[in-house]
Amino acid sequence: xxxxxxxxxxxKEFVFADFSKAIIFVNKIHPIAEEMGHHPNILIHSYNKVKxxxxxxxxxxxxxxxxxxxxxxxxx
Numbered sequence: 120x121x122x123x124x125x126x127x128x129x130x131k132e133f134v135f136a137d138f139s140k141a142i143i144f145v146n147k148i149h150p151i152a153e154e155m156g157h158h159p160n161i162l163i164h165s166y167n168k169v170k171x172x173x174x175x176x177x178x179x180x181x182x183x184x185x186x187x188x189x190x191x192x193x194x195x
Contacts, residue, residue: 122189128160128172128173129174129181129185130170130171130172131170132169132171134168135167137167138167141167142163145163151191155184155187155188155191157173157184157185157187157188159173160172160173160174171189173188
């Protein structure tokens with residue numbers, strides 16, 4: 120699945136084998152987001168799904184920062 124624009128956010132849902140793998144994925148996003156100073160909204164649901172929502176609050180829109188972070192998340 121590729122990233123989609125939903126409302127004002129760039130969104131993608133990732134599905135894992137179990138809850139532990141979903142948490143490991145989220146923990147891998149953390150240092151990337153910190154390094155970029157750009158923090159996604161993350162929802163863990165249905166025990167094995169992670170929904171990542173990217174939006175640049177200071178610009179009030181999706182920006183290049185969001186696309187860059189999306190690319191880095193995809194490389195995890």
